[in-house]
Amino acid sequence: VDETVAAIERLYRERYTRFRNGVAPVAGSYEAAHDAVQEGFARALRATGQYSGRGSLEGWVWRIVLRTALEQRPDEELRIDVLDPIFVEPERDLELTTALRELPPRRRLIVFLRYFADLPYQTIAEALEIDEGTVAATLAQAKQALAATLDEEGVRP
């Protein structure tokens, strides 16, 4: 357990910003995301005995943080699979915002976790409890769609 606690602390110190940025589209704002990350890591510390060692520690903590963010939203019955994640500062890149809005919500969430949280496919799969192949296929489709929409803005090489 002590080793797990130490690993959680290391994960927090090294990856806090990625966690907060990645969960912000789910929480609705950076402030709410900060709160979800703080509470999520606190819950992870209290639940270290439940970490089975199967899958990565980071994927396990991500699951906790995402659920915490969902619980904090006013729509209590919301589930991760019907979530409509938003870009919390759309004014910073309206083209990107528009392109993201054209993606289905589920695909958008995976894009946020990939590019805001910098998560590898395996960790995204663990966080969302889906197959890694599904993540890869979803991201491939999302990248095609984003590249097409952002073409005029110079994304396509």
Added chain:
Amino acid sequence: MTETIDQLIQARFDAVANPINDSDWADVLARSRNGPSFASWPSTARASRLRQRLPRVALVAAAVALAAVVTAVAFGWPQGLIDFFSSPPAPAKVKNWFAAENVEAPRGMNPRAIPGQARKITTATFDVNHINADHPSVHTLYVAPRRGGGFCYLWTNADGGCLPTKAPSTMEARRAGPLGISWFSSSSGANYPLFVDGWVRSGATKTVEARFADGTTAMIPVTWVSAPVNAGFLIYPVPSPHRTRATALASVVALDANGEVIGKQGFPLTKPLDQDVMQTLPDGTKVSLQRRAQAARARKIISFRTTAGSEGYVWVMPRTGGGDCYLFNRGFGCLEPRFAAQTPTLNGGLLGSGSPPLLFFLQAKPNVATVELRYQNGESERLTPIDGFVLTEILPSHYKRGTRLVAAVALDRNGKAIYTQRYQPKDVGTYPCQTPINLGHGVKACP
């Protein structure tokens, strides 16, 4: 190629990612110690919700107690210091309101309120909608700190605003000192304040006082809120004996411990000629205009049919005391004789609301012979001001990004450019669109 696309998309996300590191491991540890035992996920979720309800019960009790105090002190304003972080968190819909204010703000005017830290401060019973204040209802004060200092506040169904991080340096702001006061007056002719509300920075201010035109005074109760707000809040329905011109509220002043005035907000009465009255234009149209505007002598100087089928128009009429008044699709104003010396060569811009038609309105100084509109795609058009006014429609072919208006250039009689007014083609909510994008927090706008 796929990897390159991946890197380019990643770069796009990196550019907008929030780089601020507000991590706090000590807070995580404290939360982990204070939290409930953690048997399994579902039970943890239930425990979490139960904990959130307990303060709400206390909040209801507090609100009832406050309401009682409110009644006792006439419109109710409990004095004292409220600890901000001990106050109940604002409900989600109020946090969302503060967040939406951030999102909706025009470019460069984002108040940067921190919705997640919004707190419920107090409630009070008052009426801002009726001249006799005879339909009071309960209003709740919520306050959210701003990033970098200051705060935003909301009186539900009444008023709200933000305290700037730094006090503006205008003469009026210097005179107001620590006070930030707004007021309501009746729209039915009474031009003295019926109700004031606002805030006062804490520090030197010890009391706030109402001063009346008849020389009498009254103390205005203030509820002080601790850091990070560091301010007091006040509401003051003007008592009925002071709802006449002779006895009206003349000013609100902030006093220090020695009773010295350190800030003053006056309420100048509107001159009768500047009051709005119903007037009739020569074509029979009835409009509410300043009494000073001579509507019977108005001339319609611009009239055209927009692509949406509506009329674009500008009326100009003499102004009693000199100058002109004008009326166009989106507003009314008067130009005093000194206008020509004071205002820029071109003054005006796009009047967009996200739906067609998109109008463009300008006032031009007399030395402007032509105004050239320049677009992103290199197109341009030249317009001749009529009596110093330009009103035209920006056509749908210029709605799309890459084709939008970027500048209005004033040309003199020799065709020499003498002034350039630039416009921001990326402003959200100006140009009409088919599908508004979701800016978050329930706010949608055309990109």
